[in-house]
Every structure is written in structure tokens, then in C-alpha cells.
Amino acid sequence: MNRVIIGLMMTLCVVVGAGLFGILDSRATDVFLEATRPDFQKIPIGVFGFQNGSGPEWLGGRLEEVLKADLQRSLVFSLVDLPAIGVKVREVSTTDKAVFKQAAENGVSVLVWGKSGQKNGSKDSELLMDGFVYDSGSDEVVGGKRYVGSTSVVRLMAHRFADELVFRYTGEPGIARTKIVYVAEHGNARELFVMDYDGYEPKQITADGFLNLMPRWSPDRRFIVFTAYRSRNTQDIDILELATGKRWTLVSMPGLNITPALSPDGNYLAFASSQDGNSEIYKLDTRTKTPQRLTVNQGGDLSPTWSPTGREMAFTSDRGGAPQVFVMSADGSNVRRLTYEGDYNAAPAWSPRGNWIAYVCRTAQRLYKLCIVSPDGQKRVQVTTGPGIDDSPSWSPDGRHLTFSSTVDGKSHIYMVDTDGKNLERITFGGTHNSSPSWSPAL
Amino acid sequence: MRIRVATMGLTMVVGMLLVIQGGCSKKSIQSGGDAQSSDRGMAKSGGPAPSAMGSAGSMGAAPNLDAPSATFPDLSLSSKPEDPETGGLRGFDSVSGGKAPSEERLGGGGTMLAKVEPSESTARQIEEIRREQAKEQAASAEAGLRDVFFGYDSWTITEDGRQSLTQDAQWIKANAGALVKIEGHCDERGTLAYNLVLGEKRAKAVRNYLVELGVGANRLSVVSYGKERPFCNERSESCYQQNRRGHVVVRSK
Numbered sequence: 264m265n266r267v268i269i270g271l272m273m274t275l276c277v278v279v280g281a282g283l284f285g286i287l288d289s290r291a292t293d294v295f296l297e298a299t300r301p302d303f304q305k306i307p308i309g310v311f312g313f314q315n316g317s318g319p320e321w322l323g324g325r326l327e328e329v330l331k332a333d334l335q336r337s338l339v340f341s342l343v344d345l346p347a348i349g350v351k352v353r354e355v356s357t358t359d360k361a362v363f364k365q366a367a368e369n370g371v372s373v374l375v376w377g378k379s380g381q382k383n384g385s386k387d388s389e390l391l392m393d394g395f396v397y398d399s400g401s402d403e404v405v406g407g408k409r410y411v412g413s414t415s416v417v418r419l420m421a422h423r424f425a426d427e428l429v430f431r432y433t434g435e436p437g438i439a440r441t442k443i444v445y446v447a448e449h450g451n452a453r454e455l456f457v458m459d460y461d462g463y464e465p466k467q468i469t470a471d472g473f474l475n476l477m478p479r480w481s482p483d484r485r486f487i488v489f490t491a492y493r494s495r496n497t498q499d500i501d502i503l504e505l506a507t508g509k510r511w512t513l514v515s516m517p518g519l520n521i522t523p524a525l526s527p528d529g530n531y532l533a534f535a536s537s538q539d540g541n542s543e544i545y546k547l548d549t550r551t552k553t554p555q556r557l558t559v560n561q562g563g564d565l566s567p568t569w570s571p572t573g574r575e576m577a578f579t580s581d582r583g584g585a586p587q588v589f590v591m592s593a594d595g596s597n598v599r600r601l602t603y604e605g606d607y608n609a610a611p612a613w614s615p616r617g618n619w620i621a622y623v624c625r626t627a628q629r630l631y632k633l634c635i636v637s638p639d640g641q642k643r644v645q646v647t648t649g650p651g652i653d654d655s656p657s658w659s660p661d662g663r664h665l666t667f668s669s670t671v672d673g674k675s676h677i678y679m680v681d682t683d684g685k686n687l688e689r690i691t692f693g694g695t696h697n698s699s700p701s702w703s704p705a706l
Numbered sequence: 707m708r709i710r711v712a713t714m715g716l717t718m719v720v721g722m723l724l725v726i727q728g729g730c731s732k733k734s735i736q737s738g739g740d741a742q743s744s745d746r747g748m749a750k751s752g753g754p755a756p757s758a759m760g761s762a763g764s765m766g767a768a769p770n771l772d773a774p775s776a777t778f779p780d781l782s783l784s785s786k787p788e789d790p791e792t793g794g795l796r797g798f799d800s801v802s803g804g805k806a807p808s809e810e811r812l813g814g815g816g817t818m819l820a821k822v823e824p825s826e827s828t829a830r831q832i833e834e835i836r837r838e839q840a841k842e843q844a845a846s847a848e849a850g851l852r853d854v855f856f857g858y859d860s861w862t863i864t865e866d867g868r869q870s871l872t873q874d875a876q877w878i879k880a881n882a883g884a885l886v887k888i889e890g891h892c893d894e895r896g897t898l899a900y901n902l903v904l905g906e907k908r909a910k911a912v913r914n915y916l917v918e919l920g921v922g923a924n925r926l927s928v929v930s931y932g933k934e935r936p937f938c939n940e941r942s943e944s945c946y947q948q949n950r951r952g953h954v955v956v957r958s959k
Contacts, residue, residue, distance in 0.1 A: 393807065396798060406798025412812035419812050427795050436795075452832070453934060457819060470822045472832030474934055477899065483783055495835060496887065496929055496957075502778060508820030511778040519906055519930060522899050529781040535903075542903045549781045563903040579900060585859075586900050607859075610897040623897050631895065654897050670894070670941075699898055706794070 305341035306432055308334055308373040309350065309366055316380025318390050319414070323379045326392055326421045330375070332461060333425035333439040338663045338681065339432060343371050367399035374399070375428070382411055389413060392420045396428065405431070418463060426706075436705035438659050443666055443703065444468075444478040444487055445677055448696035455489060457505070460659070460666075460702070462677070462690030468503060477655075480703045481525050488513065488523040488532065500534055514547060514554075522566045525549075526573045526593075533557075533567035533576060544578055546593070557595035568613045568620070569593070570638070577601065577611040577620050577638075588622050590638060601640050608634070610655055615704075616662035619682065621646070623654055633667055635682060646684045655698065660705035666690070668698040838958045842887075845956035849877050849884075854912050854952040859896075861907035863915055867952075871912065874954050875919035886921075888912045889953040890930040891937070893946035898932060905930030912952035927957065 310331055315323035334340045345351075348369040350362060366374055377394040395407040408427060410420040422439035429437030441460040446453045452472045458465040469475045471491065478489040484505075491501045493515075500514035500523045514520050518537035525532055532547040539556070542563040547554045558564040562582030569576055577590050585606040591598040602608040607625035614621065617638070624634035624645065633646040633653050647653050651671025658665060659679075666679045677691040677700045691697040799807035852870035854863060863871070878886055890905030890912075909928035917923050938945040 395801060404801060407801040407807040408798060409807040409809050410812055411809050416812040423795070423810075423812065427798065430795050431798065450832075451836075466819050467822050468819065470825075470828045472828060472835050474931070476902075476934065481781060486779070486781065492929075495838070496927060498929075502781075504779060505819050508822060509779075513778055518928075519902060521902050525781065529783050537903075537906055542906070549778070552778075563900075563907070565903055566897075566899045579897075581900075581903075607896065609900045625896075631897070652895060655899075 306339060306372050307343045307370055308340040308375065308428075309343045309345045309371045310334070311345065311374065311376035313377040313379045313392070316378060318380040322390060322417065325417055326377065326379055329418050329421035329461075330394075330425055333422055333437075334428065336461075336664070336686075337425065337429050337437055337439070337661075339429050339437075340373070343369075345371075363397050363399070363402070367402070372399050373397070373428070373432070377424075390417060390420075392417075392424070394424045396431075418459065422459070435661060438661050438664075438705060440706055441660060441703045442484075443657075443677065443690075443700045444480065445668075445691070445700040446476060446478065446698045447691075447694050453696075453698075455487065455503075457487075458691075460679075460690075462692070465691075465693075468505065468508070477522055477699055479524050479701045482527055482529050482704055484703050484706070486525075488525060490521050490523065500532070513549075514545075518542075524567050524569060526569050527571055528573055531573075531593075533569065535563075535565035535567070537563075544576070544595075555595075557591070558598075566610055568611050570613050571615050571617045575638075577613055577622075579609040579611065588620065588636070590620075601636060601638070602643075603640075604643065607631075612656045612658055612665075613638075614658045614662045615660050618662075621656040621658065621665055621682075623656065633665060633680070646682060647680060647687070648684070655700060657700055657702045659702050664702075666700040666702050668700060841958045842955045845958065846954070849881070849956055851877065851886075851954045851956065853954055854908075855947060856908055856950040856952070858893075858946075858950070859904070860950075861904065861911045863911055867912075868915065871915050871954075872919060875916050875921050878916070878921050878925065884925070885957040886916075886926050887955050887957045888916075888926065888928045889935075889951075889955065890928065890932075891935065891949055891951045891953060892933045893949040894933050894936065894941075895946070896933070898934070901932035902930050905932045908950075908952045912954065 310327060313323035313326045331342055335342055345366065350366045350369065363374060374397040375394065377392060379390070379392045382389040382391040389411055390413065392410045393407060396405040397403070398405045408424055410423065412420065419440070425439040426437035429435065438460055442457050443460055444455060444457045447456050453474050453476065454467055455469040455475050455478050456465045456467050468487065473495055474492040476490045478487045480487060487503045487505065489501060491499050493499055498520040499512045500520045501510055502513050503510045513532060514534060514536065516536045516538040519535060519542055521535050523532055523534040530549055532549055533544060534547070535542045535544055537543070541561065542565050543556055544558045544564045544567050545554050545556050560582045562580050564578055564580045566579040567576045568578070574593055575590055576593055577588055579586050580589050586609045587600055588602040588608050588611045589598055590601050601620065602622070605625050609623050611620050611622040619635040620638060621633060621635045623631050625631055626645070630650070631652045631654065632648060633656050634643060635646055636643045646665065649671065651669045653667050653669045656665045656667045664679050664681055666677060668675050669678050672689065675696045675698050676689055677697050678687060678689050680687045796810065801807060851874050854867035854870055856862070878884060888909040890907070890909030892901040892905050906928065909930055913926045913928050916926060933949070936949045937951065938948045
């Protein structure tokens, strides 16, 4: 009897095991439901502008300009040109039903307007922005926001308002208040800077006078991990706390210490080091400070990037001769090659939605452009085209854009582009060499 | 009722199968987003001992967990403090009846950033780096050390390279006190990260050849700069050629 049961169980094991493995394998790729489906209809939105009161002359125009750019980049809304459909733009109030109706009849779903100026009775010349929202679906003024602060937060007021709108209409955090950390040439050195996602307000965060490379955010946006050169002769992986400027060395192994990446839960640091001869991928438990080597082969392994669940990593390896993108489980098992087209594919970045891995692909014309591939390798799309060396792709937290460096305009600068290759936008203009951008998580 | 029984039966069967599956596969099914449980005890042979972090600086030094690098901040998300100024959105306030929305005061500017002032000590450090570099350059020029140049995507030492290194080896052997550093460099094509690996392969190819020629390995160190410190900044093959280099220098310290 027992033997029969064991036999039965073993048979079941083989049959069901094979079946379940099929299921598990397809699950292991972290494919999420795509919120940005190709048939997603953007929400038509009209911006009346900001009536400027007592504040500086530029205030209303600035708020309107920043808000419109944010709404455009959200890819959630499409901006309607109100004068073009015969809607007068100025002097709207919350009771202006006729204007709302006119816009709604012309297909506008959401209307936004506001007031700006000096805050009444404020002694330190504080500025104020009021923003209001009308929704044609419910035919009512949904509500408003009032922001108060110094001139240095004017852009932030508009960004915050844009994020409120994106959240209200999608339930997802917007990207208007996200940041990009990047490397900028500074004299003979390369230092780290953090700027707003639209390229404004760059702030220097390191000043060591030599090379600081490959910065990445911690999942809570409090820290930056990066490669720093010590005394020009060795590399460390350092971590910097943005609020305090405090800095620690996380890894200092002999040889290369490059391409650090914190896991989505912040508990592991994946990186590449060559202490064992050639570059291999390691994982450091940041709680126990215990390292674990994940790759074992004669080729160079580098650039680990975590899947959003933390269960898998994509990485670059030249174990077959030329660099290609591979995927493995976070414990180093289940290694499989992901890219087969072309003889140079590197610098992978797993999208925050899990459904794409962006990387640098060398085209048949030997150009270095951006490609995306699904984690099962079934779908592959080239995102950027034309001249220039593209490098270091990094995803926006909403999974709709990539930031990257490119030499398309001569010097290396930071750009952003939608995942379908549209809306290529240069976001750094100053400096002699900007590279290695990394997009922060959303707030 | 019948449906409920059937559902229960199905649940039990599936549950059993999951247990069996776990039993007959060598790899346990990972649950949840954290691979923590499967990490323990799975360190691969050939990996470092579990205390290999933090051998700061000196090459080949014994791993040392007492190095300053062993202390670093708590990175777990549970330790994340609330940021009242920049954090969560609060939604729109009702403005019916002409009521004003409640006031949100904004400070900071998103992520709070400590200002980095290039201080006196960093200025000193920058000056020190400049001086050391000049010293190395002068010493290397005086020694007549030659560099090695590589092909596109390649770290193979050419016949020309072997001749240069034969000369370099003679000087290094004749100057027993000198320490030599080999910098690996790349042209601007390809990715920043892979070029750091490629640069190291070039530097190590140079080092290995010098060792073959009888130079003590303990006198040679390697560092890769990838494409981050090019010799030449134009976009032409002659410039690229100069940047694909194993740069041999006399170390100042």
C-alpha cells in the first residue's frame, strides 16, 4: 500500500512538477500588467494659466510653463490648445460654468487654472500658488491646492500640482518631483550631481577632485551608491546620504569595484568586482555585511540590475566572447542568455514595471543605441536611432521613459525619451561632459 | 454546497501538489519578494569567505571586517523616516462655496540635499592629486616607459606592444626600487561600465606580459579608467587608437 502511494506520488511529482515548472518559469520573469497599454487613451486636459497677483512678474508664466511640461511628459494627459478650440484663456473663476461647458463640448475632460502672487501679510516675501481642477465627467470643480514657499520652490509647486493630477486620474505616483543623479565633468574630475527630472536645479553632491562614477539611488531616495577612486589607484563602492552629505565605503575589494545596485528592499547591494581574477557579480547583505559571489566563469560579469520583485537580476557578461545581456535568479542560479541580436549588448536596466529590460545595443552599422527586450526574450525593440553613442539607460519610476547619455550633439549630455522612441528631449545644457544618469524612485 | 466541496477538494489537491513539488525539486520555490531565505547556505564554492569586504586600499591584503568600511547606514526600508515636507500627496481640497484650499508649505526642493562646499581640505586634496600626477608623468618620461596600444574591442598585445614592454621590463628590472602602475584605457565607443572591464583586461594583459618577461608581480599594480580619462578627445580613429592604451607609469606612492 505504502509503495503504491509512493509510486503514485513520484508519478505525480514528475507530471505535475513539469507542469508547475512551466508556470513558475513564466512567472519568474516578473511580467506585470501594463498600465500603459498601447490603447491607453490620454486624458485631454486644458490649462487656462495662472492669474498673477502681487508677486514677481514671471511667476504665473513660470508656473504655467512648468505645469504644462509636466502634464505633457506624464503621458497620462494630452494638452489641449484652448484658444485653438475657441475657449478664452484668461480670467476664469470657479463659477465660470459657461466656459467649462464650452471646453467640455470640445472634448476637454479636465480643466486647470490658478492664481499666483505674494502671500498676503508675509514678511519674508513668500510666494503663493492656488490651483483648481474642473472635471467635465462630473461637471464640477473637483477641488484645489494652495502652495506657499520661497522663490526656490516655485518649480516644485507646479511639479507637485502635476503629481496630484496624475495621482487623481491614475492612482499612480507621477514623476514630476523625481530627480536624476548623474556624473559631470568638473575641471579634471568627474563629480556627482543631482537635478530635477527636467534638468533644472542641478546640485553638486561630491567634491573629491577625481573620478566618481555610476551613481544609483537607494529605493527610499535617501542614499546614492557609486564607484569612487581612492588615491587614483584603487576603486571603492561608496554610499552617500543626501540629506547630510555623510559618506561610507561599502566595498573595497582588490581590483574593480563597479556597477553597484541596491535591491528593491534595500537589503542587498549587487555589484561587480575582479578580486577573483576577472569581473564577477557579488551580492552584499547590507544587514549582516556578508558578501556572496553569484557568478563563476572565465568571462567578465558586470552591471547587475534587479527585477522589481528582487527575485532576479539581469547583467552583462562576455562569457561567450562579446558582451551580451543575461538573466539569473538573485541567488546566482538559472542563468540564461537574453540577447542574441548583434555582437555587443550591455548596460541592462530592468524596468520598474518588470516588463522590459533596456540596454545598449550595437546596431549593424556599429552604432551604440538603446534597445528594450522583454524578460522572456520574445519581444525586442530598438528605441533610439541615428548618430551618437548612447549609454547608461535608466527608467523613470512610471516605466514610461528612459534617461540616458548620448553624444548625438557632440559632447556627452543627458537625454530622456519615451519607450517608443518618441519625445526625445535633451535635459542638460551646461558643462563639458555629463554621463551616467540614474532616475530616482517616485516619492 | 457542492461547489464549495469541490473548491475545497481542488484547493487541497493543489496544496498537496505544491508540497510534493517542493519535495521533488532540488530548488525550493521562492515565495515573496525577498530572496533572503534562499541565500543562506547557498554560497557557491569558489566564492570568497563570508568576510571578504573591506580590505581597503592595499592589493591582496587579507580581508578585514574591522576596517572603517564595515560600518554603514541602515538601508532597510523600515528605517525610512517620514518626510513631511516632500512626501505623500494630500489630494485636492474642496473649494465649494468659494472656500480657499488649505495651505501646504513647501521647503527643501524634493529630496533634501546637503550642500557640498568644495572645502579647504578638498581643495588640498585636488591639489595633491594634481601634484602626484605631474610627478608620475615626469618620472615615467624620465624612465622612457612606453605604452601599449590595442585594437578595437581587443586586449591582445600586438608585436609592437611586445617590443615596447620588452624595453619597459628592462628599465623596471634595472630600477629595483620602482613601483609601476599600469592604467587601462579605452576609446569612447561602447558603454562606460563594460569599458572599465575592458580597460582592466588591457592593464592585466600588460602586467602579465611584464611578469612573463621576469618582472616581479609585486612591483606591478593595475587600475582601469575605462573611457573616463581619455588622452585625446576627438572623434576620429587616430584619436581612438591613442585612447585604447595600456599606460605604463612609475608610481609615486
